Amino acid sequence: MQKLVVVDYGMGNLRSVAKAFEFVVRKRNLAFDVSISSSPQAVRDADRIVFPGQGAMPDCMRYLRESGLEDAVRESAAAKPFFGVCVGMQMLFDVSEEGNTPGLGIFAGRVVRFRPTDRTLKVPHMGWNEVVQTQQHALFKSIVDAERFYFVHSYFCAPIDFATNSANNVTTALTNYGGEFTAAIGRDNIFGTQFHPEKSHHAGLKLYENFLHWNP
């Protein structure tokens, strides 16, 4: 029985993430124990980590620090399958211009705000948009290219290597909203999505199922 822990540092709606994983585990009859935890020890003992985030990044970083979970999260991000969702992905970067907040600095780059020149493009970017896969990745298995996923965010990750086509580019998928931005990242044992798989119907559940089977 493997342990999947959804990290609870006091921000955001974790139950929907946990419920989506529980649904996949039940439906596919997988040997997984899914839990939500705010205990550093539980995070260290977990086999796989989901790191969600919702709301404002300054609050998320502050809560993460105050929760005493930062070290356990950093250790996990260095060692085992790790999935950052939305602000949970943004926090992996150096800094966000939302409140000029330092992130965990695991990936080089900034988190920046949408500034659409086309006034018909609303912010937050909210709804179902196409996710174009730019690299092959185990988590995209059985997910068609340009599949739609559900987004709701005003800021996005701008990895420092975004413009390069290097095979080691951290971006694994792009979405267009007044220009292309990073919709998913992947490097070594870490995967992250700007969109919400737990709110993205069959395709989102498939992505979570692939994460449970992923052995990077």
Add this chain to the structure above:
Amino acid sequence: MLAKRIIPCLDVKAGRVVKGVNFVGLRDAGDPVEVAARYDEQGADELTFLDITASSDERDLILPIIEAVAAQVFIPMTVGGGVRTVADVRRLLNAGADKVSINTAAVQNPQLVADASARYGAQCIVGAVDARRMPGDGPPRWEVFTHGGRKPAGLDAIEWGRELQRLGAGEILLTSMDRDGTRIGFDLELTRAFADALDIPVIASGGVGNLEHLADGISLGHADAVLAASIFHYGEFTVQQAKQLMASRGIEVRL
């Protein structure tokens, strides 16, 4: 491209889905969990639940319903109706709602929108505006009503929409009270005035009687999403049919 959204709305009273005309005269439309699962299968982009329960005793009935739906439906869910405090927002989010819509309480206490948005993020706070066209010549004007459409708030609807955006709402649910339940189509002038005035997404609501009305809300009303209840509740149209019609008119949808 970002798809325009179709959002079936479930008005819930005493644990059942109901539907009224012009905010009165209710008819039963089924069990909320079953209705939600049906729309999910049909490809609904989101679901909205409006708790139209009159008494606070019955108010908590919505929580187990939201929990039950959230355990099996993996698309965004908005819940509104009777939200008064940040604690109400928290309870609904904890039950599985992704967004909470605030109407009367936002007018009475605008700080609630600011506080809830600061605590949980703009993405989960929907400002609900019930607007009624004011009589008179000259450019059209709409006034805000609260308490399920019973009380005039003395506010210009578009100004109030701008204020909700400033306070931290991430989206506006705009209902035309003149059109609600009439099946003659959205108030497109109202919808367009809102959508063009605001930087946040606007959901058009009130008056849908056929699939063309939904498409009109997007292409003529400039809405980012369209909400409808009765045309879906009684099996007249499916969400899928609505999307096919919209796609045939060149509107980007998630098929």
